[in-house]
Amino acid sequence: MKTPAIQTLGFIGGGNMAEAIIRGILSKGLFKPQQIVATDKSGERRDYLAKTFGIPVLSSNKEVLEKADAVLFAVKPQNIVDVMTDLRDHIRKDQLFLSILAGTRAATIEAGLASPQFPRPRVVRVMPNTPALVGMGMAGISGGTNATEADVDLAQSIFSSVGKVIVIEEVQMDAMTALSGSGPAYLFYVIESLIEAGVEIGFSAEESEEIVLQMVLGSAVLARESGKPVEELRRQVTSPGGTTAAGIAVLDAREVRDDFIAAVVAAEERGQQLGKLGR
Ligand SMILES: NC(=O)c1ccc[n+]([C@@H]2O[C@H](COP(=O)([O-])OP(=O)(O)OC[C@H]3O[C@@H](n4cnc5c(N)ncnc54)[C@H](OP(=O)(O)O)[C@@H]3O)[C@@H](O)[C@H]2O)c1
Known part of the structure; x- marks a missing residue:
């Protein structure tokens, strides 16, 4: 340094x-x-x-x-x-x-x-x-x-x-804010949802939190260190007709991917509005 x-x-x-x-x-x-x-x-x-x-x-x-x-x-x-x-x-x-x-x-x-x-x-x-x-x-x-x-x-x-x-x-600062400044909140939202899901299917809140946090951390490190595209890593876990495929099918049917894109776009637009207000 x-x-x-x-x-x-x-x-x-x-x-x-x-x-x-x-x-x-x-x-x-x-x-x-x-x-x-x-x-x-x-x-x-x-x-x-x-x-x-x-x-x-x-x-x-x-x-x-x-x-x-x-x-x-x-x-x-x-x-x-x-x-x-x-x-x-x-x-x-x-x-x-x-x-x-x-x-x-x-x-x-x-x-x-x-x-x-x-x-x-x-x-x-x-x-x-x-x-x-x-x-x-x-x-x-x-x-x-x-x-x-x-x-x-x-x-x-x-x-x-x-x-x-x-x-x-x-000019990219609002995009940076929307993706990486606000980004931890989107992931915390996903983490909260997964912890709730874990409780729904029978774990205690503590067990579910432990499992989800380690899984999220491990997935991020794997995505960074494997050298493989994230999409490929996702496919590797998703055997046709298997458990993951059943879960992903629900996300696809509800267009959750588009929702995430819309959330980031909304955050970027809000940044532009706030910038115009001179904040
Ligand atoms: N947190 C994030 O995720 C994040 C990400 C990117 C950028 N930022 C930016 O980083 C900045 C700081 O965020 P933060 O999360 O660290 O906020 P924070 O914890 O509220 O820290 C701001 C500190 O500044 C003090 N302060 C207020 N007016 C002051 C003045 N006139 N002179 C000296 N100190 C004063 C506040 O005291 P009082 O509480 O007593 O008012 C508070 O302790 C914000 O502008 C935010 O937009 C934050």
């Missing part, structure tokens, strides 16, 4: 995603604890981050801006306008801004941070997902108008520490 070209990385918003990223970059040795500064609105959360990671936790967003060479915004989209308004006049030359906010365009961040002194802030937009919490994330990265190749490289190094990374065009 490349050593980042910055000394100090700041986090504004210290919730779930920030915690996952901080854990990843520390465990991979990408930054030392003293090279990370963070803050959160909540005092309780600040204490938690300081205690958990031994990093300097500061009491205001401005202090983080003052100390950091690159600042990662990890607040909810509805909070970003206030955050940027507060910081805009205190930005230093050469600072980079990373945003993981869902549905908030790089151009919105650029406009929110632009000042007469620094009219062209450098912004990199990233769409991570919650499996980053266990180091198995998938993140899409795209540079804003003024971002350099080195800025995108830095974002790649950071997010590679909590999973895989793909560099995409910003």
